Amino acid sequence: MAEAAIHQEPEHSAADDAMLLPEDPNYERCQALGKLSQVRLYRRRWLILAVVCVLNSSNAMLWISFAPVADLASINLKCSLDTVNYLSLVYLVISIPIGFFASWLLDTLGLNYAIIISSWLNMTGSIVRSASAVTFINTGRSNLVYLFVGQSICAVAQPLVIFVPAKLAAVWFPEHQRATANMIASMSNPFGIFLANILSPVIVSRDKDLPILHCVYGIPAVLACILATAGVHEKAPPTPPSLSAGNSASEPFFAGLKQLIKNKAYIIIMICFGSGLGIFTAFSAFLEQILCFNGYSNFISGLCGALFIVFGAIGALLCGLYVDRTKKFTEVVKICFALTALTVIVFAVVSNLKKVAPLLVVICSLLGFFGFAIYPIAMELAVECSYPVGEGSSTGLAFISGQVQGLIYMVVFQSLTKPYAASPLSSCGKNQTEIYDWSIATLVMAGICSVAACIFIIFFHTDYKRLKAELASEKEKHEDEDQLVQA
Numbered sequence: 001m002a003e004a005a006i007h008q009e010p011e012h013s014a015a016d017d018a019m020l021l022p023e024d025p026n027y028e029r030c031q032a033l034g035k036l037s038q039v040r041l042y043r044r045r046w047l048i049l050a051v052v053c054v055l056n057s058s059n060a061m062l063w064i065s066f067a068p069v070a071d072l073a074s075i076n077l078k079c080s081l082d083t084v085n086y087l088s089l090v091y092l093v094i095s096i097p098i099g100f101f102a103s104w105l106l107d108t109l110g111l112n113y114a115i116i117i118s119s120w121l122n123m124t125g126s127i128v129r130s131a132s133a134v135t136f137i138n139t140g141r142s143n144l145v146y147l148f149v150g151q152s153i154c155a156v157a158q159p160l161v162i163f164v165p166a167k168l169a170a171v172w173f174p175e176h177q178r179a180t181a182n183m184i185a186s187m188s189n190p191f192g193i194f195l196a197n198i199l200s201p202v203i204v205s206r207d208k209d210l211p212i213l214h215c216v217y218g219i220p221a222v223l224a225c226i227l228a229t230a231g232v233h234e235k236a237p238p239t240p241p242s243l244s245a246g247n248s249a250s251e252p253f254f255a256g257l258k259q260l261i262k263n264k265a266y267i268i269i270m271i272c273f274g275s276g277l278g279i280f281t282a283f284s285a286f287l288e289q290i291l292c293f294n295g296y297s298n299f300i301s302g303l304c305g306a307l308f309i310v311f312g313a314i315g316a317l318l319c320g321l322y323v324d325r326t327k328k329f330t331e332v333v334k335i336c337f338a339l340t341a342l343t344v345i346v347f348a349v350v351s352n353l354k355k356v357a358p359l360l361v362v363i364c365s366l367l368g369f370f371g372f373a374i375y376p377i378a379m380e381l382a383v384e385c386s387y388p389v390g391e392g393s394s395t396g397l398a399f400i401s402g403q404v405q406g407l408i409y410m411v412v413f414q415s416l417t418k419p420y421a422a423s424p425l426s427s428c429g430k431n432q433t434e435i436y437d438w439s440i441a442t443l444v445m446a447g448i449c450s451v452a453a454c455i456f457i458i459f460f461h462t463d464y465k466r467l468k469a470e471l472a473s474e475k476e477k478h479e480d481e482d483q484l485v486q487a
Contacts, residue, residue, distance in 0.1 A: 164185065
């Protein structure tokens with residue numbers, strides 16, 4: 001299965017090791033050199049990456065499925081808009097305590113357990129959600145019970161799969177592909193949001209179409225479970241793809257958490273990245289409600305949400321490839337963070353204007369381009385500044401920070417909305433008697449994003465500890481080669 005060897009060692013082989021006895025002074029050096037020479041790549045890393053992408057996309061689709069059609073969903077379910085919003089909010093509430101368990105499982109038991117367990121939870125949750133559309137088993141408000149139970153099960157799966165990309169990139173991919181692999185796996189989550197923003201308004205054109213949505217979104221959940229169960233069996237390749245992947249110096253879980261708490265650079269990225277993640281979570285969940293107040297249809301909201309993701313994927317791809325070549329993690333994140341804050345400010349102003357749909361589409365595209373470029377690179381940066389702490393712990397704690405802040409922001413933003421009597425200019429559902437003005441909430445959103453960007457740009461400084469460790473290992477390996485040749 002070996003695809004290519006990263007390092008060629010013509011001067012030294014396993015046969016040479018066999019000729020040396022343990023008491024020989026060069027024995028330990030030969031053993032270390034032999035391990036480093038076995039740095040190889042395996043084609044099945046792409047299969048595992050594909051499984052993670054399908055699973056991540058499916059989980060995101062289930063999370064945000066109701067947000068693009070919140071008005072029609074509230075009519076079908078005979079509940080308020082706040083109740084529909086809670087279907088998204090439950091992900092944040094549950095993922096916070098589960099996140100610590102997910103970090104432990106990923107760093108202690110390994111990738112395969114995290115991927116398989118999350119795939120089964122994700123599929124089970126989608127099936128339970130679908131039960132809400134089965135008429136003969138629903139009595140009274142039991143359809144909401146099935147929805148919330150199903151969403152809760154899917155929410156348990158979210159941290160298990162969303163923490164995976166950095167670990168997958170570190171364990172299965174070489175140094176020159178890590179940022180790209182992390183980008184692909186990470187962006188599969190917003191890609192699922194993109195699909196939901198496109199598919200939900202198309203599927204649910206009337207409130208009676210809501211049951212069809214459950215069936216359509218259940219298909220990728222079942223597919224992801226089948227692929228994960230059949231195709232993911234190893235937590236790591238037989239031989240490491242990079243020098244740091246072969247290093248067994250990763251800190252134990254609780255010792256790693258203590259190190260993270262004492263790491264100033266990591267605390268800054270945890271808070272600032274978490275703030276950005278929380279803002280983007282609220283933005284994705286509330287976009288349709290923000291725009292409908294000023295008369296923008298579900299189609300326009302869905303288009304804005306879709307282009308937000310599409311251009312985000314483009315930005316993440318370009319920045320990921322650039323960082324893989326240059327290793328300028330900090331510079332790229334700081335520039336993108338500043339441009340994201342400026343774009344959120346513009347959105348807060350323009351979203352309160354009427355009949356400027358083309359301008360809103362452009363703004364949402366730019367917001368995605370700059371904002372999502374931060375996402376995978378910040379994860380790599382969190383690993384770099386906290387090495388040798390395990391990737392599951394360093395990325396997991398940052399995501400937990402994002403979930404906590406996202407939960408707070410969603411509650412705060414909803415509390416800042418102003419209720420208005422339904423207007424013929426509004427597109428917020430024909431049967432609603434009350435709509436909400438989000439102008440203050442969007443301005444607060446812009447302020448929070450700007451403060452986070454300023455803190456990160458001014459105060460964040462770090463060494464790239466993992467890259468330094470790899471360079472040191474490479475240097476030591478060459479020194480060992482020279483000494484063995486001389487011996």
